[in-house]
Amino acid sequence: MFTSIFFYFLASIAIASAIFVVLNRNAVYSAIALVLCFFSLAVIYLLLEAYVIAVLEVFIYAGAIMVLFLFVIMLLNLGLEDAFPYFRHLQRALSLFMVGLFFVGIFLIMFNEQGILHQPGEKFSAGDIYALGEALFSKYLLPFEVASLLLLVALIGTVYLAKRKI
């Protein structure tokens, strides 16, 4: 019961900070709100018993990626973005309409059965590092190696793009 309330509390924090990210005019505040969103998602992963993923979320997203974002924001020295004329154009109103349609569509697909709420089994053993590592190095060995290749390509590409002169 308590953990259930905790889940909804974290979910509301995540949604509120995500809205803040989208609506704020200052990019630095957006980045900080996104860090808050990532932390609440990490705790939700803990509640879902995905311990390794929760730790990785904090390390990679809240640590590495957001630090990269903040570095770039401060490097570029952006001011406040102009106040957005959101709904002045037909295009913006149309995009809002399309997102609403998308949302309702998935909602109808997901919740069309008559009130069947999927409850999980009691025993869950797939969240620890042992199970994840075993799957990564046996069943998913090829995608794992391809991911390492992808990281190498991204490394070389980043150095090439950000250099002033080659």
Place this chain on the structure above:
Amino acid sequence: MVVPLEHVIALSMILFSIGVLGVLFRRNAITIFMSIELMLNAVNLALVGFSRYYNSVDGQVFVFLVMTLAAAEVAVGLAIIIALYRNRQTVNIDEINLMKN
């Protein structure tokens, strides 16, 4: 475990829709990038939820790969933004129309 699967998926849907709105509404390239990160995280949440409720580790392996992809994508994307800023002195995507002229 605490909540039914549908509630986890609903949270994931809401976060994804907010991310889509951010991509469509914002003109600042960096904020658009953050919205893309938000969408990736929403998908991660759905994958972790399914992994928990169907008692399988496969979803978490996919989350692992998505995180790798997100790291690579952010590094390359921010390098592109820096290169653009060096040439145009702006990150407003309305003013970046190199392909057009």
